[in-house]
Amino acid sequence: MGKDYLKVRVPATSANLGAGFDVFGIALENPADIIEVEKSDKTTITVSGRDSQFVPVDPKKNTAGIVASLLDKPVKINIQRGIPLSSGLGSSAAPAAGVAFALNEMFSLGLSKEELVRIAAQGEKAASGAAHADNVAPAIYGGFVIVHKDRIISLYPENIGIVAVHPEIIVSTRAARAILPRKLTLADISFNTGNAASMVVGMMKSDIKLIGESMENRVIEEVRSKLIKGYRQVKKSALDSGASGVTISGSGPTMIAVCSMNERENIAKAMKQAFSDNHIRSEAFITTIGNGAKIIES
């Protein structure tokens, strides 16, 4: 009946993919957070790894601690952070998803993936203010997810090259939401609907070209890209290097490009160079659409 200790790996995620605002998300093979949980009489949190100095260790303010509290399971949590903070790569979703996943295993709670997503989303809401499940859902399911109503649909495209380039720019999720237009025209909506529909076909067929070409989003990309210095040049550099599509990951500032697996290195180099030309330092993750949370030690 359960374990006293578990170590899980939970991946970075990228929400929206252009056309699927608040609806689409993908799990990235890397970067990832490593989360250890151990049975205890009281929830405590320790954090190490990248940006750890900025992560609250108070269980009431940390998404992972909130999830433990929601499940009423006190545990020692140790988070080894690999996902950059405030990057648009689901850094607040990953610990929430990882702890929900780990506690379900550890205490044999028998919760479905959908229930885990709901709980993790509540944990994230307490931290970020918005309970969108478009990061926690792919962090748990892996693959490509459609988060809609109370249903999550997951698809598992293969060999989709992803380059995620994280520039050293601060974009707060709240600010990125506040800047959004409150309404769109019908023509823009039909365009985005067509892209969203095409994206799903692309994901079902593992069609890199169709996925990439479906990433364009009218209005939202235009508005949010203004928060990312060099956006146009970086996008152009990726497309010129063979990417089939480029967009903002979540609310940014990370930009993601879709391409064939063997074009990733070149595209990463070009994108980093374009940021550099704009006097912005950046880090590239060469990755693919990957798995959700999994146990790596128990």
Add this chain to the structure above:
Amino acid sequence: MGKDYLKVRVPATSANLGAGFDVFGIALENPADIIEVEKSDKTTITVSGRDSQFVPVDPKKNTAGIVASLLDKPVKINIQRGIPLSSGLGSSAAPAAGVAFALNEMFSLGLSKEELVRIAAQGEKAASGAAHADNVAPAIYGGFVIVHKDRIISLYPENIGIVAVHPEIIVSTRAARAILPRKLTLADISFNTGNAASMVVGMMKSDIKLIGESMENRVIEEVRSKLIKGYRQVKKSALDSGASGVTISGSGPTMIAVCSMNERENIAKAMKQAFSDNHIRSEAFITTIGNGAKIIES
């Protein structure tokens, strides 16, 4: 090198399916128009069958005649109409699509389906003012289509029960467009995007429940349904009888329900009764998602 005479069958179509405004369309197995073309030195049109008295026989004003002119192929065209006029079932698209398809065969023009859609859409535009290909595309491809940018994606779900009920109400496409809101909120857009994405998965998996539940559209359905007397009761009657979803076909007034094949008769009866309770006469088509234009005699 071609034939001197061809008879083609071209199906009714239903655009939008709720979530896919100006993007989605399906071909219905029935009703259909039967179109005969015969080589001639001058394009002439004769029309028989339902509502034929309202169809212009002047080749410059008839979608079929315009297509013949666009292809520069004079032919005698005879249209036996089976699709009710101004019903929201693609009655102006069918002859345009049918003649484009027939002339491509007759004169061995070697045009792709995409090119035929483009030509048929031009023919329809001359008649209806709007060049949306969401009816001509399924009329040519059959199945479920996503019409987006210059690309048409077609999927072929099987055993999807469709009930199309056409009430005796006049709704002009122009009026149904004019009544539309010019903008939607982001929350409504995400909802519709989620439904559009789910619809595509439903169509790929032939999942009747998912297709039906993805048919809901915020704002557009609400506004357009006001042009259809009894809409709420008819929708409720279909859902109560087991339909998984109900929406307006194109710009209406036909309402379509999605259900399992063996529930169609009951649902048709319930929908007709609900219209009747509102003192509206109606006709039901018991059908399924079917094929596109095809040659039936040559």
